[in-house]
Amino acid sequence: MTVDSFPIIRTALPDQRGAAPPASKPGQPPAPPRIIVHELDLWYGATQALKGVSLDIPDRSVTAIIGPSGCGKSTLLRSFNRMNDTIPNVRVKGQVTISGVEIYDSSTDVVELRRRVGMVFQRPNPFPKSIFDNVAYGLRLLGIRDRAELEGRVQQALERAALWGEVRERLGGSALQLSGGQQQRLCIARALAIEPEVLLMDEPASALDPTATARIEELVLGLKASFTIVVVTHNMQQAARISDRTAFMLSGKLIERGETRELFTRPKEKLTEEYITGRFG
Amino acid sequence: MSPERSNLPRGLSGWRRAINVSALTGAWLCAAIVILPLALIVWHLLARGLPGLNLAFFTHMPKPVGEPGGGMANAIMGTLILVAIGAAIAVPVGVGAGVWLAEYGRGRFAAMVRYTADVLAGVPSIVIGVVAYGLVVVPMHRFSAVAGGVALAILMLPTIVRATEEVVLLVPRSYREAALALGAPRWRAIQEIVIPSASAGIVTAIVLAIARAAGETAPLLFTALNNRFWSLRLDQPMASLPAFIYDYAKAPYEDWNRQAWTAALTLLFVVAILSGILRLSLRRSHGGR
Numbered sequence: 001m002t003v004d005s006f007p008i009i010r011t012a013l014p015d016q017r018g019a020a021p022p023a024s025k026p027g028q029p030p031a032p033p034r035i036i037v038h039e040l041d042l043w044y045g046a047t048q049a050l051k052g053v054s055l056d057i058p059d060r061s062v063t064a065i066i067g068p069s070g071c072g073k074s075t076l077l078r079s080f081n082r083m084n085d086t087i088p089n090v091r092v093k094g095q096v097t098i099s100g101v102e103i104y105d106s107s108t109d110v111v112e113l114r115r116r117v118g119m120v121f122q123r124p125n126p127f128p129k130s131i132f133d134n135v136a137y138g139l140r141l142l143g144i145r146d147r148a149e150l151e152g153r154v155q156q157a158l159e160r161a162a163l164w165g166e167v168r169e170r171l172g173g174s175a176l177q178l179s180g181g182q183q184q185r186l187c188i189a190r191a192l193a194i195e196p197e198v199l200l201m202d203e204p205a206s207a208l209d210p211t212a213t214a215r216i217e218e219l220v221l222g223l224k225a226s227f228t229i230v231v232v233t234h235n236m237q238q239a240a241r242i243s244d245r246t247a248f249m250l251s252g253k254l255i256e257r258g259e260t261r262e263l264f265t266r267p268k269e270k271l272t273e274e275y276i277t278g279r280f281g
Numbered sequence: 282m283s284p285e286r287s288n289l290p291r292g293l294s295g296w297r298r299a300i301n302v303s304a305l306t307g308a309w310l311c312a313a314i315v316i317l318p319l320a321l322i323v324w325h326l327l328a329r330g331l332p333g334l335n336l337a338f339f340t341h342m343p344k345p346v347g348e349p350g351g352g353m354a355n356a357i358m359g360t361l362i363l364v365a366i367g368a369a370i371a372v373p374v375g376v377g378a379g380v381w382l383a384e385y386g387r388g389r390f391a392a393m394v395r396y397t398a399d400v401l402a403g404v405p406s407i408v409i410g411v412v413a414y415g416l417v418v419v420p421m422h423r424f425s426a427v428a429g430g431v432a433l434a435i436l437m438l439p440t441i442v443r444a445t446e447e448v449v450l451l452v453p454r455s456y457r458e459a460a461l462a463l464g465a466p467r468w469r470a471i472q473e474i475v476i477p478s479a480s481a482g483i484v485t486a487i488v489l490a491i492a493r494a495a496g497e498t499a500p501l502l503f504t505a506l507n508n509r510f511w512s513l514r515l516d517q518p519m520a521s522l523p524a525f526i527y528d529y530a531k532a533p534y535e536d537w538n539r540q541a542w543t544a545a546l547t548l549l550f551v552v553a554i555l556s557g558i559l560r561l562s563l564r565r566s567h568g569g570r
Binding site for chain 1: 473
């Protein structure tokens with residue numbers, strides 16, 4: 001059985017947008033991958049959550065990581081900005097190289113890494129502060145105190161996150177008064193304000209209604225011109241709609257990776273085919 | 282619908298309704314019993330304390346036995362100072378320890394701190410007075426406001442520590458992660474995000490601790506002692522409302538007994554006003570949240 005017998009997935013594929021990442025235009029040498037994962041193992045105590053994962057993530061494109069619950073996709077994402085460090089008893093083996101820097105090297109400054117690798121979480125998590133202070137938080141961490149500069153950068157970040165028009169009149173209001181979708185775009189603006197190279201998104205739309213989800217997806221497609229985006233999602237249609245490349249994970253292993261169109265229409269692995277045709281997961 | 286449904290006994294609803302009504306009545310009665318003592322205390326205090334309440338009570342000093350009138354200006358001031366000393370010690374230490382327990386508190390030492398705080402909360406306040414006597418009064422060779430403040434600080438500490446720990450643990454993990462993911466070092470995430478988010482709960486804990494400490498007599502009996510004169514010196518015995526209530530209530534003079542009631546009412550006001558100010562300042566600093 002092939003995916004062609006499942007119209008829902010097929011119609012969701014990005015036909016018009018073109019699946020090829022901009023890096024692979026003919027006549028140009030392909031840009032080196034922004035993130036290179038090599039033989040990555042990760043344990044939570046005695047439980048192994050990642051088993052020998054190797055993956056290249058190209059620059060300025062959207063890469064989706066899909067797989068059933070508990071397959072390790074969030075763990076893999078969180079290993080790109082070392083968020084797993086905050087969990088006790090985590091052990092990591094292998095390499096993750098971002099922009100040429102080995103991030104698990106003992107000399108790596110985690111704080112600096114997280115500035116370069118921004119993250120958006122599953123549930124919108126604005127701070128209980130004003131809209132302005134939310135977006136300015138990362139800038140203030142960098143030591144920016146100048147009011148005019150803060151205002152300029154906050155506005156730019158909110159514009160990039162397609163939220164400026166909705167909040168320009170109430171930047172001083174509490175971020176918690178925004179709707180769920182607006183809160184999530186605020187979190188994206190907050191991450192973008194410090195101009196990261198990579199934006200990690202952990203199921204960024206799973207807590208949102210369809211309209212808000214569509215706006216986030218639209219936003220992601222617009223942002224890939226400037227950022228390298230990695231999205232974890234359990235929603236295969238979403239992966240098909242927004243990503244250039246897709247990686248499929250199962251039980252801590254990377255089963256298959258490739259161009260999204262390719263992976264959804266002609267999966268090489270039997271497990272991938274079974275998953276995307278809905279036989280498990 | 283499954284056929285088994287129709288076989289369910291139907292006669293229960295009347296019985297259930299009866300149980301519902303009686304349980305509800307019982308719960309309502311329990312709630313009333315909780316409110317009753319407080320209402321009685323307030324009513325009694327107002328009835329007995331209000332007649333003696335006048336401006337002189339707040340501005341004048343206690344009169345010698347036999348002379349009518351006079352006030353408790355020194356005791357009101359004394360209670361404020363003693364509580365301030367106690368809070369000045371217990372709030373930073375308690376909030377710091379509570380935050381540490383919540384954020385880093387694993388392992389044996391943390392378990393020991395928790396256990397100690399819990400035991401300390403159960404220690405009779407007079408024993409805490411004895412401890413402060415040994416810690417401060419004996420080395421200083423005199424009763425003093427500082428000794429009273431230390432006793433009150435020890436009394437306030439466990440409440441603040443454990444309540445702070447609990448409210449800090451309630452701060453969603455996602456706030457910490459959001460701050461860390463933006464490149465905040467852990468201490469800044471705690472200081473700028475976690476503690477402000479928990480501040481309402483922390484202030485409540487402080488108010489509770491202050492309310493309890495302000496009314497304590499036993500820890501002051503052999504630390505701050507009492508003082509019939511106006512004194513702001515921290516190395517001298519200091520007057521306090523609970524100590525005056527204790528002395529005046531058991532004195533054989535009717536005038537003093539009346540003043541004891543008024544002092545009790547005043548103490549209630551002092552605690553209410555203190556907690557009101559703290560809550561108001563919190564609301565102002567957090568824009569209505």
